[in-house]
Amino acid sequence: MALKYLITGATGGLGKQVLRHFVENVPLSEFAAASSKASNRFMFEDRGIAFRHVDYNDPESLDTGLRDVENLLFVSSSGLGRIEQHGSLINAAKKAGVKHVWYTSLAFGGFENSSRSPVQAEHVETERLLKESGLTYTSIREGAYAExxxxxxxxxxxxxxxxxxxxxxVAFTLRADLGEATARIMIRGGYENQIVLLTAGxxxxxxxxxxxxxxxxxxxxxxxxxxxxxxxxxxxxxxxxxxxxxxxxxxxxxxxxxxxxxxxxIHPLMRGILGRxxxxxxxxxxxxxxxxxxxxxx
Structure with a gap:
């Protein structure tokens, strides 16, 4: 049976906030949480949340974890070898037939690719990989975390x-707001093959x-x-x-x-998505x- 939403990075700062909104607003049967650590299974299943093991460095976990997923929240890696990890996940998502990939990028440069920060260059490269993959994607450039x-x-x-x-x-943005807005935009759908910007006002x-x-x-x-x-x-x-x-x-x-x-x-999309x-x-x-x-x- 197809899984409507899979949330990677569900134990991380942003993914945890996205998952919270899903738990409060979406039937448990429609989504699952994913983590790179298989041992995290119980912290979700004990709450009635389905779990999938998705480790960007483990091809087998990618093959099994992304199976029958419609909407994938692709939380960016924070480790070394980020581009290689991202490339592996993108290839696995294409192989698995994921219908829509929602990628968490960063807001350096706004909608432009002019930032000199090395971390943003890796996000821009990932956006390029998504575009070239042929997958339907949305790159969510998340405002700099206030935290x-x-x-x-x-x-x-x-x-x-x-x-x-x-x-x-700096448009510092509270992570709880970003998590909620990211969840809402996934549930709303649309924004195919676009870059969107979520920031404080x-x-x-x-x-x-x-x-x-x-x-x-x-x-x-x-x-x-x-x-x-x-x-x-x-x-x-x-x-x-x-x-x-x-x-x-x-x-x-x-x-x-x-x-x-x-x-x-700054951009008004987040205000529109949150309704506040x-x-x-x-x-x-x-x-x-x-x-x-x-x-x-x-």
Whole structure:
């Protein structure tokens, strides 16, 4: 019997939110959760949710896990060899006759492919593979997770001074909103062979993020914007975590990209899909920091 929806990455931050909406709004007989770990089966089956083992590195699990699937939520891999893993899943989806692949991309560059961030280049390459495969697909460029703001700032709780190589507007978007909107767009259907953009309706700068941190937690963090070269030099020498120089070069590239507007694009689709305004970036950050003054991205 055909399975209407399969949700990969169902234990991850985004996939978990997508699954939550399915559980609350779709009959259990119509969808299944998938994970790369077969041992996760029981956490779903104990809740009455069907489970499939889908490991992007395991061809046999791809062959069996994607069998008779109509709509596949293809949550992007976060590990090394991402393009090879994505290519394997795309080939398996085509072989299995999946009717519609819904891919979770990122919003760097908005609808354009101009971003300089290496992570976005891998998503653009995956979109190309999907297009060339002949599969019906929708690439959902998900707004930058509001939950990930400490990663963007490279924030360490004990430090009262932050340095960055640039500043710019970011449409930080709450993951719960993204998960719900992603689920809703899959259930609604359509958007065949298109790129869609899901973002909050507002943006926020690093300087304003620091203000929110200070206002919400009582901290007195100061932000200094320096040149790319000075940022890499100072961060490499002052960091106490043992991070390599390449780590700070990556952060610098992302913020230079942001300064050029890579994450500033906002789009009304998410509001239309949700039927309400998405959580504003500043409200999302306040929520996270009110729940946990020492919040760090897991």
């Amino acid at each position: 990930a703001f400490p990663l963007f700032l490279d924030w360490q709780l004990e430090r009262t001074k932050l340095i960055l190589p640039a500043d710019g507007e 507002e943006t926020i700068t690093a300087r304003r993020i620091v203000d929110v941190i200070n206002e919400t937690t009582g901290r007195q963090i100061k932000l200094e914007i320096v040149s790319r070269e000075e940022y890499i030099r100072r961060s490499s020498t002052e960091d106490t975590r043992g991070k390599p120089k390449e780590h700070f070069e990556m952060i610098a590239t992302i913020w230079n990209d942001i300064a050029d507007g890579a994450l500033s694009t 305004e998405p959580t504003k970036p500043r409200d999302a950050l306040r929520l996270l920091l009110t729940e946990d003054r020492d919040y760090m991205y897991p």
